[in-house]
Amino acid sequence: MIELTIISWIMAFLVIGAAIYAIETKDLISAAIAAGVASLVVSIMFLVLQAPDVAITEASIGAGLTMAIFVYAIGRTGRWEE
Amino acid sequence: MRKVVAIILASAFFAVLLVSFSNIQQADYGEKEYYYQNPINGSYANESVPSHYISNTKNETGAVNAVTAIVVEYRGFDTLGEVTVLFTAATGVSFLLYKTRGGKKRTEANLILKEGSKLVLPFILLTGAYIFIHGHLTPGGGFPGGAVIASGFLLMMLSYPKFFMKEKAVSVTESMAGITFAFIGLLGLVFASSFLQNFLPLGDAGYVLSAGIIPIIYIAIGFKVGSELSSIADKLKEVQK
Numbered sequence: 001m002i003e004l005t006i007i008s009w010i011m012a013f014l015v016i017g018a019a020i021y022a023i024e025t026k027d028l029i030s031a032a033i034a035a036g037v038a039s040l041v042v043s044i045m046f047l048v049l050q051a052p053d054v055a056i057t058e059a060s061i062g063a064g065l066t067m068a069i070f071v072y073a074i075g076r077t078g079r080w081e082e
Numbered sequence: 083m084r085k086v087v088a089i090i091l092a093s094a095f096f097a098v099l100l101v102s103f104s105n106i107q108q109a110d111y112g113e114k115e116y117y118y119q120n121p122i123n124g125s126y127a128n129e130s131v132p133s134h135y136i137s138n139t140k141n142e143t144g145a146v147n148a149v150t151a152i153v154v155e156y157r158g159f160d161t162l163g164e165v166t167v168l169f170t171a172a173t174g175v176s177f178l179l180y181k182t183r184g185g186k187k188r189t190e191a192n193l194i195l196k197e198g199s200k201l202v203l204p205f206i207l208l209t210g211a212y213i214f215i216h217g218h219l220t221p222g223g224g225f226p227g228g229a230v231i232a233s234g235f236l237l238m239m240l241s242y243p244k245f246f247m248k249e250k251a252v253s254v255t256e257s258m259a260g261i262t263f264a265f266i267g268l269l270g271l272v273f274a275s276s277f278l279q280n281f282l283p284l285g286d287a288g289y290v291l292s293a294g295i296i297p298i299i300y301i302a303i304g305f306k307v308g309s310e311l312s313s314i315a316d317k318l319k320e321v322q323k
Contacts, residue, residue: 053223053226057225057229060229060233064229065229068233069315
């Protein structure tokens with residue numbers, strides 16, 4: 001049985017905070033990095049919830065490749081949201 | 083106004099999810115079977131499938147990692163569709179972003195990043211290969227392994243502005259991996275009864291050479307995903323101005 005320890009609560013609030021920041025900020029690079037932070041913390045949560053397969057995929061694709069592709073795409077368009 | 087509507091919709095969606103998942107009994111993760119009531123007609127459909135997977139996977143497929151057995155063996159056709167989706171996405175990106183190489187000159191990365199990434203790249207590639215070769219034994223598999231390999235090439239692209247993937251090598255690798263996947267599926271049709279069915283001996287569970295066609299298919303998927311994702315990153319880098 002998994003208990004919601006204090007670390008789980010901290011991780012949950014970190015994920016929600018990073019997601020809200022990624023939506024609200026006008027700087028798109030910061031938004032991409034915040035989304036990457038959110039998926040990194042989510043991958044740790046998957047590991048805690050005994051799903052290591054999903055955790056590996058989330059860490060490599062969500063936190064690594066997607067963020068880099070977002071940064072490339074932002075470099076191609078504009079950095080600031082209007 | 084729009085924000086209020088969005089908040090109302092989000093909370094309604096959350097409430098629906100909460101109601102529909104509240105029927106799951108308190109169970110230990112992965113240890114007991116749970117009963118999931120269908121919210122539409124109230125039946126207890128599919129209640130035997132999870133317990134079947136948990137108790138019979140090792141005998142039926144020879145794979146120690148049940149997730150891999152489900153992805154490649156029981157739901158192999160879905161995985162073929164998933165690979166096709168990724169292939170279509172990569173093709174679309176390269177069509178959209180087709181342009182001659184070059185563009186604006188970028189500043190060189192500093193010495194520590196360049197030499198460090200040269201030093202680290204073999205280990206990243208080795209980790210990726212380990213993840214997809216041992217997909218049926220340890221957590222991981224073709225998709226994360228391929229993503230790890232692509233992130234290694236991405237590191238090289240970030241540290242060397244003139245580093246480009248060899249387009250021919252990438253496309254040959256990708257098509258050979260795709261052909262291998264489909265061909266093994268067809269061999270299953272020939273030697274066993276249906277598409278993508280296992281026709282090789284299962285071997286001793288826990289060894290690398292076991293579980294029949296699972297390692298072969300996952301190695302093919304690893305190469306395919308790795309080349310596709312690195313070609314997407316390469317295409318995005320090429321057109322950067």
